[in-house]
Amino acid sequence: MFGDGIYEVIPVYGGKPFTLPRHLVRLSNSLKEIRLANPLSDAAWTDLIAEAIARSGEETAYVYVQVTRGVAPRRDHLYPPDATPTVLVMVYEAPILERKTVTPLAMITLEDFRWARGHIKTVSLIAAGLLKNEAVAQGADDAILIRDGYVTEATASNIFIAKNGVLVTPPKTSLLLHGITRDVVVELARAQGLVVEERQISLEELENADEIMITSSGHETWPVGMLNGRQVGNGEGGVLWHQVDQLFQEFKGAS
Numbered sequence: 001m002f003g004d005g006i007y008e009v010i011p012v013y014g015g016k017p018f019t020l021p022r023h024l025v026r027l028s029n030s031l032k033e034i035r036l037a038n039p040l041s042d043a044a045w046t047d048l049i050a051e052a053i054a055r056s057g058e059e060t061a062y063v064y065v066q067v068t069r070g071v072a073p074r075r076d077h078l079y080p081p082d083a084t085p086t087v088l089v090m091v092y093e094a095p096i097l098e099r100k101t102v103t104p105l106a107m108i109t110l111e112d113f114r115w116a117r118g119h120i121k122t123v124s125l126i127a128a129g130l131l132k133n134e135a136v137a138q139g140a141d142d143a144i145l146i147r148d149g150y151v152t153e154a155t156a157s158n159i160f161i162a163k164n165g166v167l168v169t170p171p172k173t174s175l176l177l178h179g180i181t182r183d184v185v186v187e188l189a190r191a192q193g194l195v196v197e198e199r200q201i202s203l204e205e206l207e208n209a210d211e212i213m214i215t216s217s218g219h220e221t222w223p224v225g226m227l228n229g230r231q232v233g234n235g236e237g238g239v240l241w242h243q244v245d246q247l248f249q250e251f252k253g254a255s
């Protein structure tokens with residue numbers, strides 16, 4: 001009733017959860033932020049997720065994990081002191097992760113009217129849903145969100161731009177989700193000698209970027225071909241996107 005819960009989405013490749021320890025750290029941090037005790041140890045989560053994947057029989061998939069506050073005796077804003085958190089684990093197919101086609105996305109910018117705790121991966125996704133649906137209603141695939149003139153993220157992914165050979169992504173503040181794909185990309189790119197700046201991106205800078213890309217567990221890295229009805233770069237994935245994506249695919253293969 002209160003949207004009072006936390007979730008994670010973990011990609012599965014070759015029947016194995018990808019970067020699971022990072023997801024368990026973020027799950028634990030999100031739960032701490034909403035004052036909900038983590039109901040399972042990392043070892044128990046790891047076993048439960050492995051069992052769910054095995055029972056699904058899927059090789060390339062998503063694992064969805066959700067922890068909500070539990071059953072309360074009545075509807076009350078005050079947390080029930082003795083409730084047992086409800087745990088849900090679900091595995092479902094991930095055709096996007098098979099990457100048969102990578103069609104660049106068309107994005108529009110919309111004002112980020114979500115709450116100011118974007119680093120918490122809460123199941124309360126009403127604002128993200130409104131924004132995504134508004135973008136699609138306007139003929140785009142998704143929205144890049146702007147708060148006080150600066151990019152935060154997209155409705156379910158982080159944003160990178162490339163300008164003059166430099167990758168830029170917004171810093172990990174409480175206004176956006178600290179994406180695991182984002183972190184992996186920053187680390188891989190820097191290890192390869194690419195320059196990555198973590199700093200604010202103004203709307204003007206976004207509109208003048210050579211390349212724009214998104215990162216998420218759902219889409220890995222993915223190019224943006226159109227912004228607000230104008231072509232971004234060559235409209236296809238640019239040089240840096242190709243480079244970053246290759247690094248990501250290699251890392252995935254080696255994981």
Ligand SMILES: Cc1ncc(COP(=O)(O)O)c(C=O)c1O
Pocket residue numbers: 009153154155156157158176177178179180181182215216217218
């Ligand atoms: C709002 C938001 N930002 C960013 C991301 C990307 O995070 P990750 O790379 O950990 O999937 C997501 C993931 O679903 C998200 O919902």
